[in-house]
Amino acid sequence: MMPLAEQDWRRDAADAASSGSASALTAVLGPVLGTLPDKQARAVKHQALQVIEAALPDPKRLVRLASGLAQSGDETAQELAVFLLSGHYTAAPDETAERLRILAESPHATVRRWTGEACGTLLVKQFQAFYPQLAAWSASPMPHEVTAVAHAVRIAAKTRNPAWSRPLLDLIELLMSGTPVSAGKPISPLTLGEGLLASYPEETAARLDVWIASAKEAVRIHATNMYASTAAAEHWDLLAPAFAKLEQDVSPAVRRAVVRARKQLLKRLPPDRSAPSVQVRSQTDSE
Template structure:
């Protein structure tokens, strides 16, 4: 099966198109049917040397998490730290599948991952939270915000890139706006520069721009922070807002001058 899939690899990536891999998953589910059998094949694929096999294995084990939860936790943590970005993306999706369907049992695992030495593993939490927010109702809002909160302090650039604008702005804010806006008023009390830069990045997202009017007082406070990380985040966000929605920029920040990053 993997030999066939490897022949479908695209010229710009090391694995086949997603549609091809999705079709492979459908064939496996339909052909094997029994959860234990599907899980066994998933484990074999997850332990293969093939990035394509690892992607399929992550999803197969995630959708049959109940067969052996502790083994799935170990497998997903290992694959989340893959050197291949495509594998990392599929693992983040797999984590969202598990979190959505087995929230109570998998939530503590992801909370532990926020303290993992690998930024790849920590970043998987951020992406999983974003995908999960789309699937779960407001009853889970506070817990999902709690799960992303430790990553606000993360200094790694790869993690930060996926927290503010991506996981929070276009994820948590989009699906749980009231909960997230309330949390922002708690986060602004932190003087940590990474927390503050992540907060600013929220408003560079398409969804975040919609809430600038409701958060202008918070942004005014952040605009006065002259530390390099915070100031750079604010300047980048302002340029993004000005480009995407000149009217909002003019209304709230028309009198604010900002510098290009050196």
Template sequence: MNLAIGPDAVGSVEEGPIAVVLAALARDDPAGVVAALDGQLHHGRPGSPAALRQQVGERLATALAEQSGRVARWIDALVASASPTGRQVACLLLVSRYRADREGVLRAAEVLAEDPHWEVREAAGGLLGTLLDRDFNGVRGRLEVFRNAKSENLRRAVVIAVKYAARRDKPERVADLLDLLAPLLHAEEAYVRRNLGPYTIGDALLRINPNETLRALRDWSRDRDPMVRWNVAMAFSSAIGSFHWPAAKSILERLAKGPEPLVRNAVAKAMRRCRQRYTDEVEDTRRRWLKDGDRAATAELMGPLKKR
């Protein structure tokens, strides 16, 4: 999905959705902002593009920055909005409120992370990621609480928060982020794990600190829990992970012997992705595995290299 929008889509102070938003701000009307966004068309459907919501959130945060009581009222109204758009904009405004009301913001983030609408849950994860970046030690403690919650939504919010925080390119934090994630490697719910190994570890943490992340993946590859080993294999099925075939090879060799279909399928997927970049090396490994009784089943799942 292309989130880039041109000036005509956003409008100016005189016209377009931003003008309507500013008018609603002048009227002290949070519902008017939501109506302006929901009145747009995005890909032919009612709704607004994420880039427009981001711009609106930034405009509101700037305009309300020096008005503590007013911004609190706006946040309360948007968090309680019947529209998912309003609740997403609330996530953007909550960042600016954190210094003044840390506990209130974290409570609101928890509520939004449990939202029935998936885009709101995603926005809440982004909010928590931004807060984790800005107050690493303080927010990490709250995420540890969420990590141990029964709710899969809250546990997934931790995974998403780490992914967003990793965008800030602070490799010195990766060891702590891996420790934060480690208990979640055992999660059986697909909603949690499908974002963990492939994306948060594979595409995010491997990118900013490959040495530390590869060390953790090697250690985790020896875990007896197949869910942990599934996450390890899937880290190399990502775009960034597939670049690390030289380091991944020994890890995938170990995992390919596992008896669990879940793990074998993950290894096969990772191998197919790595084969796109290291064609000859990975294909040679697959052919060797076919002659290995312990790994033949995984090699068969990979399938032969397709001729072009």
């Protein structure tokens, strides 16, 4: 039998959820979670999700409750909202996607991280429906929205679904075109390298020819930064010709990115695979 205190918070949380009150639910859970260490708090949050879904079986009402939680400034409320919204996306696709977009810019790092994870899971489960939403986000000036899209692409790429290689490359290309180079880490080494290149090496190498010919300097820099990934060293034979072209780029910013990428490549490439264009050259390094 559950301890009385646990019965109390579960009962009160169920009552708050069934009434659709986000504020009442937050008021119930706040004092309980505030007394627990992190590991136990995570367990209670998981239990709370089960209580909420059992108390409010109507998916549309559940989405409305989750929307209220998402609009709260409370970290726990927003965490619960992420899971409820992504788990019940089909009940109200436009509303859930919009709330997730807002949660991607949450002031709480944990909420932002879980939102990126949720977007990736949702893209895998609802690829055709959710993909256009992420494509719209890719043009956002908000940095954390861009990071959420990159995270979703990386998760979807890990499935290695051959039908998704082209649309995922198209999506990341949109990000590269509109994202400042300063936000490149989640795009270039992580998503381009460890995500797309690792899962779709031939397709990514072919698209690289398009990127290095782009008139947009940011696209060429993002493409260059991909060479700083572990996957780039693993697929060096495919990527070496494009790297030689990037070394001759007219932009000093691109050539500086080449220098940074070369240093990472030299750490990872065996000596017998280091092509001449990857050897450190003092003239280029001094630019």
